[in-house]
Amino acid sequence: xxxxxxxxxxxxxxxxxxxxxxxxxxxxxxxxxxxxxxxxxxxxxxxxxxxxxxxxxxxxxxxxxxxxxxxxxxxxxxxxxxxxxxxxxxxxxxxxxxxxxxxxxxxxxxxxxxxxxxxxxxxxxxxxxxxxxxxxxxxxxxxxxxxxxxxxxxxxxxxxxxxxxxxxxxxxxxxxxxxxxxxxxxxxxxxxxxxxxxxxxxxxxxxxxxxxxxxxxxxxxxxxxxxxxxxxxxxxxxxxxxxxxxxxxxxxxxxxxxxxxxxxxxxxxxxxxxxxxxxxxxxxxxxxxxxxxxxxxxxxxxxxxxxxxxxxxxxxxxxxxxxxxxxxxxxxxxxxxxxxxxxxxxxxxxxxxxxxxxxxxxxxxxxxxxxxxxxxxxxxxxxxxxxxxxxxxxxxxxxxxxxxxxxxxxxxxxxxxxxxxxxxxxxxxxxxxxxxxxxxxxxxxxxxxxxxxxxxxxxxxxxxxxxxxxxxxxxxxxxxxxxxxxxxxxxxxxxxxxxxxxxxxxxxxxxxxxxxxxxxxxxxxxxxxxxxxxxxxxxxxxxxxxxxxxxxxxxxxxxxxxxxxxxxxxxxxxxxxxxxxxxxxxxxxxxxxxxxxxxxxxxxxxxxxxxxxxxxxxxxxxxxxxxxxxxxxxxxxxxxxxxxxxxxxxxxxxxxxxxxxxxxxxxxxxxx
Ligand SMILES: [Zn+2]
Numbered sequence: 001x002x003x004x005x006x007x008x009x010x011x012x013x014x015x016x017x018x019x020x021x022x023x024x025x026x027x028x029x030x031x032x033x034x035x036x037x038x039x040x041x042x043x044x045x046x047x048x049x050x051x052x053x054x055x056x057x058x059x060x061x062x063x064x065x066x067x068x069x070x071x072x073x074x075x076x077x078x079x080x081x082x083x084x085x086x087x088x089x090x091x092x093x094x095x096x097x098x099x100x101x102x103x104x105x106x107x108x109x110x111x112x113x114x115x116x117x118x119x120x121x122x123x124x125x126x127x128x129x130x131x132x133x134x135x136x137x138x139x140x141x142x143x144x145x146x147x148x149x150x151x152x153x154x155x156x157x158x159x160x161x162x163x164x165x166x167x168x169x170x171x172x173x174x175x176x177x178x179x180x181x182x183x184x185x186x187x188x189x190x191x192x193x194x195x196x197x198x199x200x201x202x203x204x205x206x207x208x209x210x211x212x213x214x215x216x217x218x219x220x221x222x223x224x225x226x227x228x229x230x231x232x233x234x235x236x237x238x239x240x241x242x243x244x245x246x247x248x249x250x251x252x253x254x255x256x257x258x259x260x261x262x263x264x265x266x267x268x269x270x271x272x273x274x275x276x277x278x279x280x281x282x283x284x285x286x287x288x289x290x291x292x293x294x295x296x297x298x299x300x301x302x303x304x305x306x307x308x309x310x311x312x313x314x315x316x317x318x319x320x321x322x323x324x325x326x327x328x329x330x331x332x333x334x335x336x337x338x339x340x341x342x343x344x345x346x347x348x349x350x351x352x353x354x355x356x357x358x359x360x361x362x363x364x365x366x367x368x369x370x371x372x373x374x375x376x377x378x379x380x381x382x383x384x385x386x387x388x389x390x391x392x393x394x395x396x397x398x399x400x401x402x403x404x405x406x407x408x409x410x411x412x413x414x415x416x417x418x419x420x421x422x423x424x425x426x427x428x429x430x431x432x433x434x435x436x437x438x439x440x441x442x443x444x445x446x447x448x449x450x451x452x453x454x455x456x457x458x459x460x461x462x463x464x465x466x467x468x469x470x471x472x473x474x475x476x477x478x479x480x481x482x483x484x485x486x487x488x489x490x491x492x493x494x495x496x497x498x499x500x501x502x503x504x505x506x507x508x509x510x511x512x513x514x515x516x517x518x519x520x521x522x523x524x525x526x527x528x529x530x531x532x533x534x535x536x537x538x539x540x541x542x543x544x545x546x547x548x549x550x551x552x553x554x555x556x557x558x559x560x561x562x563x564x565x566x567x568x569x570x571x572x573x574x575x576x577x578x579x580x581x582x583x584x585x586x587x588x589x590x591x592x593x594x595x596x597x598x599x600x601x602x603x604x605x606x607x608x609x610x611x612x613x614x615x616x617x618x619x620x621x622x623x624x625x626x627x628x629x630x631x632x633x634x635x636x637x638x639x640x641x642x643x644x645x646x647x648x649x650x651x652x653x654x655x656x657x658x659x660x661x662x663x664x665x666x667x668x669x670x671x672x
Contacts, residue, residue, distance in 0.1 A: 002036055003032060003033060003036040003070065007029060007032070007033065008020075008021050008024040008025055008029060009025070009029060009033040009070065009073050009074045009077065010033075010070070012069075012073070015391065016388075016391065016402070016413070017410075017412055017413045017434060017443050017444075017445050018434050018442065018443075018445070019391060019400070019413055019415075019433070019434070019445055020073070020076070020077045020394075020433060022077070022081065022392055022393065022394050022395075023392045025077060025081065027087070027089035027090055027093060028089075030074060030077075030078050030090075030093050030097075031093060031096070031097070033070065033071075033073075033074035034071065034074055034075070034078075034097050034100070034101075036070060037068070037070040037071025037072075037073075037074050037075075038071055038100070038101075038104045040068070040070050040071065041067055041068035041070075041071050041104070041108075042104070042107060042108070044063070044066075044067035044068065045064070045067055045068075045108060045111070045114055046113075047063075048060060048063045048064060048067070048114070048117060049111065049113040049114045049116070049117045050113070051117070054120075054124065054129075055117060055120040055121035055124055056121070056124075056130060057121075057130065057132065057136055060117060060118060060120075060121045061121070061136055061139055061140060061484070062439060064143070065139075065437075065439055065440075065484045065485060065486060066439065066440065069440075071104075072485075075101075076431075076432075076433055076434075077394075077433075078090070078093070078094075079431075080394045080431045080433055080447060081394050081395070082094065083424070083425045083429070083431070083449065084394060084395045084398075084417050084421075084423075084424050084425075084449055085395050085421060085423045085424060086181075086423045086424075087423065091178055094174055094177075095171075095174050095175075095178075098170040098171060098173065098174040099167045099168075099170045099171050101170065102166045102167050102169065102170035103163065103166070103167055105150075105166070106150070106151075106162070106163045106166055109146060109147055109150035109151070109152060110150065110151055110152055110159050110162070110163070111152070112152060114147070115144075115147045115152045118140065118143055118144055118147070119144065121140060122140055122144060125137070125140070134644050135482065135483050135484065135487070135643045135644060136483075138487065138643060138644050138645060139484050139486070139487055139643070142292075142487075145292060149280065149288065149291075149292070151279070151280055154279070154280070158279055161279060162276065162279055162280075165272055165275060165276045165279070166276070168268075168272055169269065169272045169273070169276070172265055172268050172269050172272065173269065173594070173595060175265050176262060176265045176266065176269065176594045176595050177591075177595045179248070179260055179261070179262045179265060180248065180262055180589055180591055180594070180595065181425070181426075182260045183247040183248040183260030183261075183262060183588075183589060184218070184219045184220075184221070184247060184426060184589070185218070185422060186247070186260045187219045187243040187244065187246075187247040187260075188216050188217060188218045188219060188243075189216070189217040189219075189236075189239050189240050189243050190214050190215070190216055190217075191208075191214065191215040191216075191217065191236065192214050192215075194215065196231075196233045196235075196236045197215060197231065197233075197236075198231070198232045198233060199230040199231045199232040199233075200227065200230055200231065203455070203456060203457065203458065204227075204230075204453075204456065206455060207453045207454065207455040207456050208453075217240060218420070218422070218453075219240075219243060219244050219247060220244075220426055220427075220451070221426035221427045221585070221589070221591055222244075222584050222585060223244055223245050223537065223582045223583065223584055223585060223586060224241075224244070224342060224537070224584070225240050225241070225244055226460060226462065227240065228240060228241060228339060228341075228342040228343060229342040229343055229345070229346040230343070230346070231343070232343075234331065234334070234337075234339070234340065237339040237340065237343065238337070238339045240339070241338060241339035242339075245582050245586055247260065247588070247589055248260055248261060248262040248263065248586075248588035248589045249261065249263065249564070249588055250263065250560075261560065262588045262589065262594075263560030263561070263563040263588055264559065264560035265560075265594070266548075266560075266563065266587060266588060266590075266594050267556070267557050267558065267559060267560055267562070267563060269594055270285075270548050270549070270551075270556050270557075271553060271556050271558075273285040273549065273599065274549075274551070274552065274553040274556060275553055276288075278553065283552070284298075284549060284550045284551065284552060285549040285550075285599065285600055286298045286301075286546060286549040286550045286600035287550075288600075289549070289599060289600040289601055290600060290601070292493060293493040293494060293495045293496075293601065293604070293607075294493055294495045294496050294607065294646060294647060295495055295603070295607055298546070298550055298600075301546060301603045301607070302546065304603070304606065304607065304610075305539060305542055305543055305546065305574075305603060305606075306574075308535070308539055308606065308667075308669070309536070309539040309540065309542075309543060309574060309575075309576055310575055310576075311535075311669040312532055312535035312536040312539050312667075312669070313532075313536055313575065313576055313578060314532075315531060315532030315535060315536070315668065315669060316532035316533055316535070316536045316578060316580075316581055317532075317578075318532065319345075319530055319531075319532045319533060320336075320341075320580055322348070323336065323340075323341060323344045323345060323348070324336040326344050326347065326348055327340055327344045330344065330347065336580075337580075338579065338580050338581065338582065341533065341580060341581070345529070345530045345533065348529070348530075349526045349529055349530070352526070352529070353522050353523075353525055353526035353529070354522060355519075355522055355523065355526055357460075359519065360461065360515060360519065360523075361458050363514055363515045363516070363519075364458050364459045364460070364461070364463075364464060364514070364515075365457055365458055365459075366418055366452060366456075366457055366458070366459060368514075369459055369463075369464050369467055369514060370416060370467065372508070372513050372514045373467055373468055373471045374401075375513070376468070376504075376507035376508075376510070376513055376625065377471070377475060379625055379626075379627065379630070380507070380625055380626075380627065380629070380630025380633070380634075381406075381475070381479065381627075381630045381631070381634055382405065382406030382627060382630075383403055383404060383405060383406065383411065383478075383479075384403070384404050384406070385401045385402070385403055385414065386401060386402045386404070387399065387400070387401055388400045388401060388402050388413070391413070393415040393416075393417065393447070394415060394417065394433070394447060395417055397417070397419060398415050398416060398417040398447070399415070399416045399417075400413055400414075400415050400416075401413065401414045401415075401416070403478055410443070411443065411444070411478055411479070412434070412436065412443045412444035412445055412446065412477075412478050413433075413444075413445040413446070414445075414446055414447075414448070414474055414478065415433070415445065415446070415447040415448070416447070416448050417447065417448070417449045417450070418450050418452045419450075419451075419452055419453075419454050420450075420451040420452060420453050420454060421454065424449075424451065425449075425591075426451060426591070427451065427591070428448070428449060428450045428451065428466045428467075428469070428470050429448075429449050429470065429473075430446060430447060430448050430449070430470050430473035430474050430477065430490070430501075431446070431447045431449070432444065432445070432446055432477045432488075432489060432490065433445040433446065433447060435477070435480070435485040435486075435488045435489060435491070436477070436478075436480040436481070436482060436485075436488045436489060437482065437483065437484060437485035437488055438481070438482065438483040439483050439484055439485065440485055442485065444477050444478050444480060444488075444489065446473075446474040446477040446478050446489075447474075448467070448470040448471060448473075448474050449470070450463070450466060450467065450470070461523065464508050464514055465505050465508055468504050468505045468506075468507060468508040469501045469502065469504060469505045470501065471501075471504055472500050472501030472502065472503060472504025472505065473490055473497070473500070473501045475500065475504065475638060476489050476490045476497070476500045476501070476638055476641060477489035477490055479634050479638040479639055480638070480639060480641045481639040481640070481641075482639075482640070482641050482642075482643040483643065484643060487641065487642040487643040488641050488642065488643065489641040489642070490641065490642070491641060491642035492641060492642040492646050493604075493642075493646060494597070494598065494601040494604040495601065495603065495604035495607040495608055496604075496608060496611075496646040496650075497604070497608070498604055498605050498608035498609070498612075499608040499609075499611040499612050499615070499637075500633075500637055500638060502605075502608060502609055502612035503612050503615050503616060503633070505612075506612075506616050506619070507625055509523075509524055510624075510625055528668055531667060531668045532668075533581055535667055535669070536576070536578065536581050537581050537582065537583060537584040538584050538605070538606070539576075539606065540571060540574070540576045540578075540581075540582075540583040540584070541583040541584040541585050541590065541602060542602050542603045542605075542606065543570065543571065543574045543576060543583075544567060544570055544571065544583050544585075544586075544587060544590070545590070545592075545593045545598070545599070545600060545601075545602040545603065546600065546603065547566075547567075547570030547573075547574075548566075548570075548587065548593065548599075548600075549593075549599055549600035550600075563587055563588060564587075566587070567583075567586065567587045571583070590602075606663075609663055610658050610659075610660050610662075610663045611650060611658045612663075613662035613663040613665075613666050614654065614658050614659050614660075614661075614662050614663070615633070615653065615654065616662065617662040618653070618654055619633075632653065633653060636649055636652040636653035637649050637650070637652075637653050
């Protein structure tokens with residue numbers, strides 16, 4: 001099956017930097033592109049395996065990386081678009097193709113002839129007949145490992161079972177994504193009387209107003225909702241909190257006509273993953289995942305979380321005493337509850353650190369913050385950003401920027417989509433639309449996606465940090481300098497990829513970067529307050545992820561009704577039961593681990609933060625956000641991306657192994 005030459009995905013787009021022609025793409029374009037792309041990819045890989053010539057870098061690795069371009073273009077355009085603005089047609093296409101794509105992946109990685117061809121190259125390299133450079137060796141090692149980890153060495157009957165498991169996992173994974181979005185939408189809280197919105201700015205109130213005169217508060221991905229810090233009405237805070245943490249639990253808790261219930265879906269996902277791991281020779285899914293991460297073993301992960309999480313709980317209990325005392329003054333005779341925590345913490349923060357949100361607001365305009373994000377990158381890397389209003393991004397209201405080196409050489413495109421919409425995934429993320437590749441002559445196109453409520457023009461400080469964070473991922477893609485597209489930029493292990501993005505958050509705090517120096521100082525002092533809360537909610541979510549993916553199949557829940565009990569016992573076993581602070585994500589809406597590839601890897605954020613804090617210490621020791629320091633970071637960490645062992649990149653940057661001291665100091669748990 002071939003694709004008509006006039007099809008918008010048939011070739012690399014003719015737009016600058018091969019930016020896909022998003023305006024021309026309709027849902028109907030995708031199915032034929034997927035079908036033709038899968039067929040093309042398999043034919044190309046078959047030709048590589050069947051080549052009678054001795055194996056070389058060119059006819060194995062280069063050919064491998066140059067294959068499957070049509071499918072790659074089509075999938076990238078599809079998923080980038082779908083994530084920001086889905087519809088029934090795109091949902092149906094995803095549901096139809098998820099299992100087909102899983103079978104396609106199996107057709108690649110269960111192909112013994114392909115595996116033998118890669119091994120032939122490895123053998124020629126080992127015997128000195130050909131020389132591989134570091135990038136080639138890393139790619140080859142990784143491909144060989146991928147084949148084994150995907151079951152190429154299994155007997156036929158086991159491969160058959162594996163194919164069935166992978167197909168079913170793809171179907172159920174798609175079900176989760178769609179059910180989770182439905183649960184988030186179903187949980188939205190409606191307010192009829194504007195008086196209940198006391199505490200919000202006029203702009204915030206306006207952004208919630210519906211055509212029928214009511215006010216709609218949409219849930220966010222996390223257990224905590226940003227408005228809980230502002231609303232003075234306890235009853236409304238409680239409604240938002242309860243809607244947030246009970247979403248996805250079905251009718252019992254929400255009473256909706258068509259309850260959104262994700263529990264049976266996540267149980268099936270966990271069980272399928274556990275069964276697959278055993279088939280592949282691992283004790284559980286987490287062992288399979290972590291083997292190719294920086295952490296290497298689940299013991300290493302458990303030991304880090306075991307060191308941090310109990311300290312966070314002790315911290316949180318101390319904070320709670322302080323908050324409960326202030327709460328008693330604010331609401332005499334009432335009982336301090338989970339939905340009060342953010343509000344009281346914000347009150348104390350304002351009082352103690354003299355931080356008036358109104359004083360911050362003039363500096364936190366959406367456009368101003370993006371300009372500050374770009375300025376920080378200019379200071380560190382010399383790069384510049386110029387708006388390209390002539391180019392359309394992956395949604396109509398995205399902004400496109402051309403990125404250039406200090407000497408004017410074009411680097412690539414950065415596409416920014418700020419705005420929330422009901423058809424968009426929650427949270428914030430970066431995508432590579434085009435991965436940089438020397439082999440293919442591709443320059444990078446990277447997106448950032450946030451969920452700023454439409455009609456809002458001012459961010460809160462968390463929103464600022466999020467923009468710097470996601471832009472750190474974008475820089476990882478934009479400043480990549482790799483030969484192979486599959487290893488370019490952010491294509492690193494998960495517990496490494498959050499390291500550059502977290503380092504980039506740091507530049508938001510620089511005096512006069514976003515806010516004036518005196519405000520930045522007060523904000524930083526305030527940031528150390530209430531840390532127990534953030535540490536505990538994040539680290540308990542990490543513990544929960546590990547529990548779902550290290551529990552043997554026989555001990556996993558068998559029905560959706562067991563989900564809450566499993567979660568309770570997992571937190572109890574880790575000594576983290578604390579009713580005032582639920583995990584950042586409860587099991588039934590933990591999108592990172594059920595839908596987004598962070599299964600057994602949510603710990604990555606804190607693992608990478610060890611490197612982040614240690615890297616920031618390096619910048620501090622060496623004079624801060626200077627161009628020379630930026631260039632060192634770019635050369636050692638950003639440019640190589642995933643094309644070499646990430647710990648080699650780390651050592652080239654820091655000159656030694658990572659140390660945890662700077663993280664403990666940052667988290668306020670040093671010496672515990
Ligand atoms: Zn990130």
